[in-house]
Amino acid sequence: MLGSKRFDPVRIGVIGTGNMGAQHARNLALGVMGAQLVALADPDETRARQLAEELGVPHVFADWRALLDRDDVDAVVIAAPSPTRAEMVPAAAQAGKDIFCEKPAAVDAATARRIARLVKEQGVVYQMGFMRRFDPSYARARQRIDEGAIGEPVLVRVSSREEAPRPTQFVPRATGMFVESSIHDFDLARWLMGDEVVRVYAQGRHVYPQFNAPDDVDVVTATLTFARGGMGLHDNHRYSGYGYHIQTEVLGTEGVLQIGYAHHDACVLLKRGQQSSDYVVDWLDRFRDAYRIELQHFVDCVRTGTPPAIGLEDGIRALEIAEAALESIKTGLPADVKRGDVL
Numbered sequence: 001m002l003g004s005k006r007f008d009p010v011r012i013g014v015i016g017t018g019n020m021g022a023q024h025a026r027n028l029a030l031g032v033m034g035a036q037l038v039a040l041a042d043p044d045e046t047r048a049r050q051l052a053e054e055l056g057v058p059h060v061f062a063d064w065r066a067l068l069d070r071d072d073v074d075a076v077v078i079a080a081p082s083p084t085r086a087e088m089v090p091a092a093a094q095a096g097k098d099i100f101c102e103k104p105a106a107v108d109a110a111t112a113r114r115i116a117r118l119v120k121e122q123g124v125v126y127q128m129g130f131m132r133r134f135d136p137s138y139a140r141a142r143q144r145i146d147e148g149a150i151g152e153p154v155l156v157r158v159s160s161r162e163e164a165p166r167p168t169q170f171v172p173r174a175t176g177m178f179v180e181s182s183i184h185d186f187d188l189a190r191w192l193m194g195d196e197v198v199r200v201y202a203q204g205r206h207v208y209p210q211f212n213a214p215d216d217v218d219v220v221t222a223t224l225t226f227a228r229g230g231m232g233l234h235d236n237h238r239y240s241g242y243g244y245h246i247q248t249e250v251l252g253t254e255g256v257l258q259i260g261y262a263h264h265d266a267c268v269l270l271k272r273g274q275q276s277s278d279y280v281v282d283w284l285d286r287f288r289d290a291y292r293i294e295l296q297h298f299v300d301c302v303r304t305g306t307p308p309a310i311g312l313e314d315g316i317r318a319l320e321i322a323e324a325a326l327e328s329i330k331t332g333l334p335a336d337v338k339r340g341d342v343l
Contacts, residue, residue: 004305013039013073021079029055041067068095098125105315116312127308128315135290150252157249158185161240178322186321199225201334202325243279
């Protein structure tokens with residue numbers, strides 16, 4: 001709860017034990033100080049029990065509501081699919097549980113605003129899962145910008161490229177590339193520029209047949225206009241053909257910051273007819289430390305009763321940008337970002 005300090009461990013339950021939830025569970029069990037992982041919930045109870053045995057977690061539930069009913073759960077990590085959050089987050093808040101929620105905050109900004117009002121009324125801690133802000137290189141970049149190292153930021157370029165398309169079983173429940181993937185980039189853009197996006201011009205196309213759901217695309221670009229006149233360029237691709245590649249550049253009036261990398265090894269072989277180098281494999285390979293650090297931040301906030309650095313407003317603002325991008329693709333024209341009151 002906000003404003004209340006505690007010194008005993010924070011007893012946490014994880015809802016959703018797929019790839020993301022399992023990683024959060026492992027971090028809580030093995031790498032986050034002040035946390036005690038006490039419960040897991042997943043409709044796939046067999047998967048959840050296997051993870052519980054691996055980590056020594058005492059309680060496993062097929063129904064997430066049973067986890068919320070427990071008095072020995074102080075906080076929850078929600079890593080279930082995006083459409084479930086409209087029900088799960090309010091229920092967790094009403095149960096008095098502090099909340100860490102994976103991105104996006106909801107499937108749309110209007111739903112996220114309703115969630116925000118409920119969370120505010122209950123007075124619980126809520127942290128949004130934008131882990132890239134906790135990556136040491138991105139955190140350092142923001143610090144350098146705040147110190148004035150590059151003068152006034154005027155242009156941000158944000159690229160996201162997956163090593164391979166997502167498995168087809170995830171596609172039917174996805175809410176679209178802008179909401180599920182580019183949401184990270186939109187958050188980074190506004191955070192690094194220290195400004196809000198007011199207009200978006202987006203383009204996209206289908207490449208892979210399994211992603212031909214309505215309103216979805218596989219390759220996108222988006223031009224962003226910021227309130228103070230700054231500019232942004234974003235590209236996102238479901239399949240890079242070489243590795244997982246997240247890279248950002250912030251151009252200022254007095255210099256530039258480049259964040260991110262594609263290669264693990266800085267040694268690249270250049271030889272006639274061939275080039276040899278390694279590549280980052282996937283999201284966990286690149287952001288392993290960031291996932292642990294963001295959970296440590298959450299636990300520290302719960303223990304001290306202080307608001308996290310990333311909250312529901314950040315999730316809502318990123319969703320508003322994603323919705324403007326989708327509108328732009330539909331119309332072929334730039335779209336204004338429709339900002340609403342968070343509370």
